[in-house]
Amino acid sequence: MPSDTPPGNLIVFAAFKCIAQGSTADVLAQLRERRDDTPYLVFSEQTGELLDFDVHNRAGAVAHAASAETPEETPRGVGRPRLGVVAREVTLLPRHWDWLNRQPGGASVALRRLVQEASRVNADRDAVRASREAAYRFMTAIAGALPGFEEATRALFADERERFDELVAAWPEDIKAHLQRLSAAAWSAA
Known part of the structure; x- marks a missing residue:
C-alpha cells in the first residue's frame, strides 16, 4: 500500500548489482555520476517497494510506482485536521454500533482504544x-x-x-x- 511520503533510504540495483544506496539526495547524486547505460531499479530500502525515480529531479525525485495508477484523493472537510485526526467511513452492523455507543466516551474513543490495543498485542x-x-x-x-x-x-x-x-x-x-x-x-x- 503506497503512501504519499517518500521512503527514508533507497537502494538501487543494475544487472543484479547494488550501484547506489542511501538517502534520496545521496542516491540522486550517485545516479547522476553514472556513466553506464545499464537500466536500474530503485527500491525503498525498508519496504522493498519498487519506486519511480526521476534522476533529473523534475517531480520531486521519488514517486511510488503505484501512485500513477491510483487517483489522488481530495481532502475531506471532516475530522480534526489540526490534531491529525482524519474522518473515514466505517461500516458495522447495528449491534456493533449499539455496543460502541454504550462505551465510555462513545464510538470514536472505543474504536481508538480497540485499535491501539490490537496494534500493541499484534506488534x-x-x-x-x-x-x-x-x-x-x-x-x-x-x-x-x-x-x-x-x-x-x-x-x-x-x-x-x-x-x-x-x-x-x-x-x-x-x-x-x-x-x-x-x-x-x-x-x-x-
Missing part, C-alpha cells in the same frame, strides 16, 4: 508480516526469473528459513544480501 506478528511482504516485493521485482524463485517464495511464507537460505544461496551476492536484510524479521521464533 510482533505485524513485524513478521511486514518483513515477509517487503522481501516478497523486492524478490518479485528483481529476482522473478532467478532459479528457485517460486520455491523461495513458498519457503518465505511457510517460515522455512533454512530452505529459503538454500534456495537463494546461488543468487547474485547483492540481491541475496539485501533480501536477507529485508527478511530478517520474517522468521518466527520457534
Whole structure:
C-alpha cells in the first residue's frame, strides 16, 4: 500500500548489482555520476517497494510506482485536521454500533482504544508480516526469473528459513544480501 511520503533510504540495483544506496539526495547524486547505460531499479530500502525515480529531479525525485495508477484523493472537510485526526467511513452492523455507543466516551474513543490495543498485542506478528511482504516485493521485482524463485517464495511464507537460505544461496551476492536484510524479521521464533 503506497503512501504519499517518500521512503527514508533507497537502494538501487543494475544487472543484479547494488550501484547506489542511501538517502534520496545521496542516491540522486550517485545516479547522476553514472556513466553506464545499464537500466536500474530503485527500491525503498525498508519496504522493498519498487519506486519511480526521476534522476533529473523534475517531480520531486521519488514517486511510488503505484501512485500513477491510483487517483489522488481530495481532502475531506471532516475530522480534526489540526490534531491529525482524519474522518473515514466505517461500516458495522447495528449491534456493533449499539455496543460502541454504550462505551465510555462513545464510538470514536472505543474504536481508538480497540485499535491501539490490537496494534500493541499484534506488534510482533505485524513485524513478521511486514518483513515477509517487503522481501516478497523486492524478490518479485528483481529476482522473478532467478532459479528457485517460486520455491523461495513458498519457503518465505511457510517460515522455512533454512530452505529459503538454500534456495537463494546461488543468487547474485547483492540481491541475496539485501533480501536477507529485508527478511530478517520474517522468521518466527520457534
